[in-house]
Amino acid sequence: SRLLWSDITTLLESVLELEILKPQKIELSCIISDIPNNPTHIIGYWKKNGNEIENSKQTVYKVDKQRFIFKRIFNIQVNDLGNYSCIFSYLDKQEQVTFLLKVPVMKDKRDKPIVSYVGDSVVLDCKIKRMPNTWQWYKSNGTEKVLINATADPMNYKILLEKNVTKLTVLNLTEEDAGKYICSAVFEIKSSESHVYLKVLSLIEPLKPFIGITIEVVILVTLILLYERYGRSRNDSSVDDSSGTDGRRTRQRNLVH
Amino acid sequence: MAVNKKKAGVLPPDGGWGWMIVAGCFVVTVCSRAVTRCISIFFVEFQMHFARDYSGTAWIHSLVDCTTMLCAPLGSLIGNHLSCRVAVILGGFLASIGLVLSSFATSLEYLYLSLGVLTGLGFALCYTPAIAMVGVYFCERKALAYGIAMSGSGIGTFVLAPVVQLLIEHYSWRGALLILGGLVSNLCVCGALLRPIALREREAYPLPVNSECGCGASPQGAVGPELERPPQPGEQRCLQPLQEYQFLLMPNFLALAGSFLFLASGCSLPFVYLVPYALDVGVSHHHAAFLMSILGVIDIVGNVTFGWLTDRRCLKQYRSVCYMFAVGMEGLCCFLVPLLRTFALLVPFSVLYGYFDGAYVALIPVVTSDVVGTRYLSSALGVVYFLHAFPYLVSPPIGGWLVDTTGTYTATFLLSGFALLSSALLLATVTAVRHCQAIPRNRPGKDRTREKCEAQQPDFMTTNKDLLIRNPATL
Secondary structure, three states: OOEEEEEEOOOOOOEEEEEOOOOEEEEEEEEEOOOOOOOOEEEEEEEEOOEEOOOOOEEEEEOOOOOEEEEEEEEEOHHHOEEEEEEEEEOOEEEEEEEEEEOOOOOOOOOOOEEEEOOOOEEEEEEOOOOOOEEEEEEEEOOEEEEOOOOOOOOOEEEEEEOOEEEEEEOOOOHHHOEEEEEEEEOOOOEEEEEEEEEEEOOHHHHHHHHHHHHHHHHHHHHHHHHHHHHHHHHHHHHHHOOHHHHHOOOOOOOOO | OOHHHHOOOEOOOOOOHHHHHHHHHHHHHHHHHHHHHHHHHHHHHHHHHHOOOHHHHHHHHHHHHHHHHHOHHHHHHHHHHOOHHHHHHHHHHHHHHHHHHHOOOOOHHHHHHHHHHHHHHHHHHHHHHHHHHHHHHOOOOHHHHHHHHHHHHHHHHHHHHHHHHHHHHHHHHHHHHHHHHHHHOOHHHHHHHOOOOOEOOOOOOOOOEOHHHOOOOOOOOOOOOOOOOOOOOOOOOOOOHHHHOHHHHOHHHHHHHHHHHHHHHHHHHHHHHHHHHHHHOOOOHHHHHHHHHHHHHHHHHHHHHHHHHHHOHHHHOOHHHHHHHHHHHHHHHHHHHHHOOOHHHHHHHHHHHHHHHHHHHHHHHHHHHHHHOOOOHHHHHHHHHHHHHHHHHHHHHHHHHHHHHHOOOHHHHHHHHHHHHHHHHHHHHHHHHHHHHHHHHOOOHHHHHHHHOOOOOOOOOOOOOHHHOOOHHHO
């Protein structure tokens, strides 16, 4: 197991995020400097997930003229991910810094569903920054998840695994294929999950606005051509009415076809 | 004294139904130019669905742009021989079918054909006839009309981009393409608006325009040196194909064409490389996208305001000078880009470049119609946009090659600046030479321009089915 340690200065009340990929030993150290009134020692202890760790309280002495170093080694196994805080008190004050130990998270928001059509195919994808051991896809049925096995069902599913990206292709879509799909990046220590919603529409859905617009176009074209014909027949009838004596005067009018 | 002389066509209305034509052309520009730009929003979806990378999908956009420009002469040909109305309605039909077919695509190659070729062809058939029609209907306020009509591409992109994004979210790309096909079929409505009109031409071009043979032109019973025999009443004749392209031999037009070639080579580069350049010098993504938005919005402003400006009486005779000024200023802006290395300095560049870009776009049809006249406008515009095709296709990759070999964007922007300045200088030189040659002939260009839009003594006639109803007493 590797030793990893983290080093921070007085960024009080701040949270540091650490991505843990596999079980290992981690040393978290808090380096505190510039405390007013320059005490000779301070009292510090550690908390895990808000609860004080037993026997973690200790007196910390100055390392050199200004700094206190307060550190501890933690053995992080599968259940040990969470918030770790080092808390130290001087005079009447208490300060803390929190380390957040977690698996890499897929941060992109997927609140908009992916839309596709009955009989079509659709590609759902997931991306993550660190390379997991493998990926897995689940379909959610209410509260429980069902694993999608692409090798067992090659007519309907295809899974592509490519380092940091995975793609699930769902073929021959039907209405039942709609719902929540969960992609899971499996790390040694824990899995990181993200979901995407799939909506399956029938072909009639986009056809409705299309037919509406087409009807509008036909109506407008007919109206415009009728208006023109009406205008022309009105002009023609006014020409026939006038007598020939105006023939000499220049008559300007729109010649309309 | 024939009474025929008194039964003349009309002057360009400069209003009235002309504004409906402008509205129609505006919608044509929205449906063709803006939709072309919005197709790139679909690329991410195509890449996911067909498992291809960016370069495979980028071909679609190039194909649409290229086909639209290459087939522009075809559009003006159909407009001349049938009618502008038929050309636009046909184009709208084709483009709409192309988009509807694309919604059923099973591969990227299918999309190349349906979206790239078919839709591009449809747009080509609408674009040139609609622009030509605006030129026929306006004279005094031509530049303003063109400014309003051409602002459609800017406003259309602005409005259509979020709409397309919304459609993709609700209906996925297939449904979005289907509905977009429906929207594009509104081009047929624009076609219906293009009411044909018979114009009376100014004395420089004694052969009048007759609407029965399309919006381009046709010699109709003219008393002019071009025709050998007097026409029979009621006879309609269309321009023979060779006559249609007579303007190609005009030295003025050749100079204009050369300058357009240079212009098209230079003008697309800054649009493509501004954002990468900004990111390269350290501007954030957010700010870089904002620069493009500024370009787009100021483009619209430039369209309309420059059009209005060059319609003012004092500037009207110097319209080509204004055009050269706009292009030259763009070139100068490009030269200064390598010196601008912060967001605060790039904003004025975006504003200036965007304004002059909008300015010259509005003036292209105006300058072309000043050179060739309303009669050949449709065919000339076809040739002009055809000349845009090859530089549009070739110059962004050349710019990219320059960036890759030199490692900086300086060479690309310098190339763009040179191309734009050469375009302006070429036109300026030829205009100056013609002006000096014209002075001893005692026909100053100033008067010629002024006569264009004023009422004249009719000394020729137009025959037309409607006009055959003549009072025999006056014959």
